[in-house]
Amino acid sequence: MKGLVWTGVNELAVEDVPDPQIQNPGDVILKVSRTVTCGSDLHLIGGYIPFMQKGDVLGHEFLGEVVEVGPDVRNHRVGDRVVVCSFIACGSCWYCKHELYSCCDNGNPNPAIPEGLWGFPPGGCYGYSHAMGGWGGSHADYIRVPYADHGAFRVPDGVSDERALFASDAAPTGWMGADLGNVKPGDVVAVWGCGAVGQLAAGAAMLLGAERVIAIDRFDYRLRATEQHIGCETLNYEQTDVGAELRERSGGRGPDVCIEAVGMEAHSPDPSYGYDQIKHQLRLQTDRPTAVRQAIYNCRKGGTVFVLGVFGGFVDKFPLGAVMNKGLTLHSAQQHGHRYIPMLLERMERDELVTEHLATHTMPLSEAPKGYKVFKDKEDNCIRSVFLPGG
Amino acid sequence: MGIRRAAVAAGSVAVAAGSAAIKKVLARAPSGWGAPGGTAQKDPQRWRAVTVNRPIQELEGGVPGPLAELGDAVEVRLQQAPGDKGTELHARLTRTGHDPINGQDPLEALRSALRKAKQVAEVGYVLEPDPTATKRTPLNEPLRQATKHAGGEGRL
Numbered sequence: 001m002k003g004l005v006w007t008g009v010n011e012l013a014v015e016d017v018p019d020p021q022i023q024n025p026g027d028v029i030l031k032v033s034r035t036v037t038c039g040s041d042l043h044l045i046g047g048y049i050p051f052m053q054k055g056d057v058l059g060h061e062f063l064g065e066v067v068e069v070g071p072d073v074r075n076h077r078v079g080d081r082v083v084v085c086s087f088i089a090c091g092s093c094w095y096c097k098h099e100l101y102s103c104c105d106n107g108n109p110n111p112a113i114p115e116g117l118w119g120f121p122p123g124g125c126y127g128y129s130h131a132m133g134g135w136g137g138s139h140a141d142y143i144r145v146p147y148a149d150h151g152a153f154r155v156p157d158g159v160s161d162e163r164a165l166f167a168s169d170a171a172p173t174g175w176m177g178a179d180l181g182n183v184k185p186g187d188v189v190a191v192w193g194c195g196a197v198g199q200l201a202a203g204a205a206m207l208l209g210a211e212r213v214i215a216i217d218r219f220d221y222r223l224r225a226t227e228q229h230i231g232c233e234t235l236n237y238e239q240t241d242v243g244a245e246l247r248e249r250s251g252g253r254g255p256d257v258c259i260e261a262v263g264m265e266a267h268s269p270d271p272s273y274g275y276d277q278i279k280h281q282l283r284l285q286t287d288r289p290t291a292v293r294q295a296i297y298n299c300r301k302g303g304t305v306f307v308l309g310v311f312g313g314f315v316d317k318f319p320l321g322a323v324m325n326k327g328l329t330l331h332s333a334q335q336h337g338h339r340y341i342p343m344l345l346e347r348m349e350r351d352e353l354v355t356e357h358l359a360t361h362t363m364p365l366s367e368a369p370k371g372y373k374v375f376k377d378k379e380d381n382c383i384r385s386v387f388l389p390g391g
Numbered sequence: 392m393g394i395r396r397a398a399v400a401a402g403s404v405a406v407a408a409g410s411a412a413i414k415k416v417l418a419r420a421p422s423g424w425g426a427p428g429g430t431a432q433k434d435p436q437r438w439r440a441v442t443v444n445r446p447i448q449e450l451e452g453g454v455p456g457p458l459a460e461l462g463d464a465v466e467v468r469l470q471q472a473p474g475d476k477g478t479e480l481h482a483r484l485t486r487t488g489h490d491p492i493n494g495q496d497p498l499e500a501l502r503s504a505l506r507k508a509k510q511v512a513e514v515g516y517v518l519e520p521d522p523t524a525t526k527r528t529p530l531n532e533p534l535r536q537a538t539k540h541a542g543g544e545g546r547l
Contacts, residue, residue, distance in 0.1 A: 017524055018522065018524050023519035023521075024516055024518060025515075026516075053523075053525035053526070053534060054525055054531060055524050055525035090510075090518075092513040093509075097444060105509065106509070109518055109519075109541070110542070111506065111541065111542065112502075112537075112541040112543055113537055116545055130537075130541070134523065134538060135521050144521060
């Protein structure tokens with residue numbers, strides 16, 4: 001079969017890769033219908049998460065058709081149209097039983113690598129480096145789905161592929177930021193980043209009853225899309241003083257909940273950006289936490305900051321003093337999609353949650369390297385590039 | 392030139408002093424800080440543990456296969472975990488030395504068996520990784536080696 005493989009830092013190619021096979025009784029094999037780029041892939045492609053090998057297949061956000069089932073699979077049959085959570089979780093360990101699915105004890109076959117990095121290993125993730133299990137990615141014609149009874153979800157007939165695709169990762173990630181950020185009716189919520197995850201975090205905050213939601217970015221086309229499709233307020237951080245705006249729009253208090261949806265390659269118009277870039281490029285810090293710093297600094301006293309963006313290692317100039325002296329709650333996680341995907345699919349069916357506008361560029365898998373370039377460079381108003389395997 | 396030599400010498404002294412200070416701090420630090428290469432992590436006699444999300448009664452009849460397969464090379468004990476966390480499964484090597492167990496480094500074999508035993512008890516089987524189709528390069532050799540041993544001891 002064909003797959004999009006990482007061949008070196010900032011080098012991608014579509015190549016022949018081995019077909020996946022049932023390896024455990026709880027596996028299914030999926031024929032991938034749609035698979036989409038994610039901003040966190042760029043960290044892998046750019047070598048910022050140095051656990052990729054030449055030939056690794058990328059991609060973790062996808063849906064498809066079940067073409068083979070293992071003998072222990074109970075919830076799926078050949079022909080089912082399913083969306084799959086990007087994180088691989090067993091459904092049986094203590095973390096899964098407590099709905100902390102991305103922390104699953106049994107989803108990562110390479111636990112010693114993340115144990116060395118982070119103390120304990122999170123679950124596995126498709127196409128997301130050998131630190132996260134070395135799993136084959138979804139940018140391919142077929143993919144193996146372990147623990148399929150827990151991680152694959154039937155898509156209701158009334159939900160299109162185009163919409164359901166984002167129930168795999170972007171929608172549950174965004175929802176988790178608002179949910180575990182404890183957004184409540186009456187809250188003012190600020191979201192850094194108007195990519196797919198940031199938009200869907202803002203949308204989740206609105207659906208959870210926030211009084212006012214303000215999304216922040218620098219690209220006008222992303223701000224317009226957020227206003228048009230999510231319906232919240234926006235700020236362009238290159239054109240306004242974000243801190244002043246957030247303070248005044250929240251009556252001088254500061255937002256109750258600040259959600260960071262940017263990650264380790266953040267941009268800033270401040271001089272600190274140059275400092276962070278130099279340290280990042282020299283690998284003196286592994287991540288650039290600009291948006292995290294802003295979220296912490298601008299959050300109201302006693303508020304919550306949720307870090308949704310992906311970080312891999314260590315950051316510099318972390319404002320711990322602001323966290324401590326303002327009594328903030330700092331929360332973060334890789335996405336616990338299993339707890340949200342069924343509910344999100346229902347909301348998609350009721351048209352409460354729409355995502356089609358995020359798929360600005362759709363193309364055959366054979367054009368995936370170009371799709372990543374357009375996505376990375378934000379050319380042609382790109383929000384996400386979607387690939388059609390077999391096309 | 393003299394200034395340069397003096398600077399290099401001063402730098403060397405500073406690095407040596409810093410290194411000694413770090414070692415001293417790590418030696419006094421709580422368990423875990425000294426993990427990189429520390430004796431606490433490598434002590435072959437230390438009990439290794441995982442917590443299995445199953446009631447202790449299920450495990451009292453016999454430890455899961457991957458650990459049982461190590462036979463008398465390991466000593467095993469069970470303990471009720473606090474709260475709702477299930478059962479603590481503890482194991483340690485019964486002999487010192489570096490003789491391989493089933494072809495593996497003994498500590499790697501022990502840790503790997505604990506992880507697999509937990510999976511068997513919780514899920515019913517050991518999760519098989521995807522077969523790798525990656526290509527060997529000079530740059531990725533360290534990662535390939537790390538991945539080869541990535542089921543064993545994790546704290547570097």
